[in-house]
Amino acid sequence: MNYPSQVLELVVNEFAKLPGIGKKTALRLALHLIKRKKNDLVFFSESLLKLANDLRYCTLCHNVSDSNLCEICSSFSRKKEQLCVVEDLRDVMAIENTQQYFGVYHVLGGVIAPMEGIGPDTLNVNSLLKRVETGEIKEIILALNATMEGDTTAFYISKKLQPYDVKISTISRGISVGGELEYADEITLGRAITSRVNYGG
Amino acid sequence: MNYPSQVLELVVNEFAKLPGIGKKTALRLALHLIKRKKNDLVFFSESLLKLANDLRYCTLCHNVSDSNLCEICSSFSRKKEQLCVVEDLRDVMAIENTQQYFGVYHVLGGVIAPMEGIGPDTLNVNSLLKRVETGEIKEIILALNATMEGDTTAFYISKKLQPYDVKISTISRGISVGGELEYADEITLGRAITSRVNYGG
Numbered sequence: 001m002n003y004p005s006q007v008l009e010l011v012v013n014e015f016a017k018l019p020g021i022g023k024k025t026a027l028r029l030a031l032h033l034i035k036r037k038k039n040d041l042v043f044f045s046e047s048l049l050k051l052a053n054d055l056r057y058c059t060l061c062h063n064v065s066d067s068n069l070c071e072i073c074s075s076f077s078r079k080k081e082q083l084c085v086v087e088d089l090r091d092v093m094a095i096e097n098t099q100q101y102f103g104v105y106h107v108l109g110g111v112i113a114p115m116e117g118i119g120p121d122t123l124n125v126n127s128l129l130k131r132v133e134t135g136e137i138k139e140i141i142l143a144l145n146a147t148m149e150g151d152t153t154a155f156y157i158s159k160k161l162q163p164y165d166v167k168i169s170t171i172s173r174g175i176s177v178g179g180e181l182e183y184a185d186e187i188t189l190g191r192a193i194t195s196r197v198n199y200g201g
Numbered sequence: 202m203n204y205p206s207q208v209l210e211l212v213v214n215e216f217a218k219l220p221g222i223g224k225k226t227a228l229r230l231a232l233h234l235i236k237r238k239k240n241d242l243v244f245f246s247e248s249l250l251k252l253a254n255d256l257r258y259c260t261l262c263h264n265v266s267d268s269n270l271c272e273i274c275s276s277f278s279r280k281k282e283q284l285c286v287v288e289d290l291r292d293v294m295a296i297e298n299t300q301q302y303f304g305v306y307h308v309l310g311g312v313i314a315p316m317e318g319i320g321p322d323t324l325n326v327n328s329l330l331k332r333v334e335t336g337e338i339k340e341i342i343l344a345l346n347a348t349m350e351g352d353t354t355a356f357y358i359s360k361k362l363q364p365y366d367v368k369i370s371t372i373s374r375g376i377s378v379g380g381e382l383e384y385a386d387e388i389t390l391g392r393a394i395t396s397r398v399n400y401g402g
Contacts, residue, residue, distance in 0.1 A: 002298075005256060
């Protein structure tokens with residue numbers, strides 16, 4: 001496509017690099033930005049620059065943070081002996097939204113995916129083992145996605161954790177609340193039956 | 202949603218202001234940006250700043266441009282007596298891609314849409330009339346979308362142009378090339394019949 005302006009083309013190309021955004025959508029977004037106030041555009045630009053310069057990662061749990069220790073890790077009200085292992089910060093946010101978990105987290109930064117070249121070494125597994133070595137942690141909850149990669153990663157971590165004296169659990173799989181049996185897939189329903197719990201508990 | 206970082210929240214909110222992008226998609230885009238190299242992010246930020254500061258509009262046709270006169274208006278090979286009236290720059294790009302039009306353009310910057318508060322005064326209609334007044338223009342092609350708003354705008358402009366000695370035409374409506382009659386809607390098919398042309402011409 002021939003753009004009437006090189007500046008516009010630059011922005012369209014940058015938007016088109018984002019996942020799920022093609023050239024046509026990128027152009028639509030750029031045109032929307034042009035129509036807005038100039039100050040809004042400057043603010044957008046500055047917020048991206050801030051993201052590049054000011055974003056930190058928690059040195060303990062590797063979650064995105066504004067300082068070297070995230071709010072959860074530095075909170076006195078969280079149980080430091082309970083550790084929830086997740087893939088990325090979206091999972092942390094999802095679990096936090098439930099308001100049912102009061103321990104701390106460990107963000108792996110991905111899952112083992114050999115096809116994409118992601119091995120255990122690129123994930124934050126070693127720092128997890130170091131945290132366990134201190135003996136502070138009593139329970140580890142593996143809260144990974146119920147996918148092939150998530151299960152593989154959970155298996156790998158559980159093997160690595162065997163030498164240590166920690167209780168390892170995973171979040172339960174089953175029928176979602178409000179879900180109907182006849183619409184559940186066979187594997188989920190099968191798992192829900194095999195991992196049945198006592199009624200009322 | 203509670204974000205683990207204010208810097209991240211800032212960027213997510215900015216992305217979520219764009220059309221068709223909700224909070225979840227915005228977060229996905231922001232996380233994608235974090236994973237890329239820092240330089241890429243700085244470059245993205247700078248390109249937006251350039252868009253805010255360096256983008257110009259052609260003083261003649263109101264198309265987006267890098268200078269005060271766009272490439273098309275300043276080209277010697279374009280027919281200056283033929284003027285194509287379009288809604289926005291995407292239409293210019295679409296027509297340019299056909300490589301069938303060699304005149305110049307006039308970008309209205311929208312169409313008359315009373316429901317959205319867009320009246321004729323907010324569009325570049327007066328500057329169009331001024332261009333026509335010079336007597337340079339012999340033909341005006343109204344290439345507006347085949348919507349209610351597009352037709353209304355075309356009607357308004359054609360009325361405004363009546364006092365001047367210019368030929369006014371609109372792009373033809375009809376069955377798209379490769380299209381089958383049985384799948385065309387009634388209105389399109391009806392228009393295609395009433396505005397039939399001589400075979401071979």
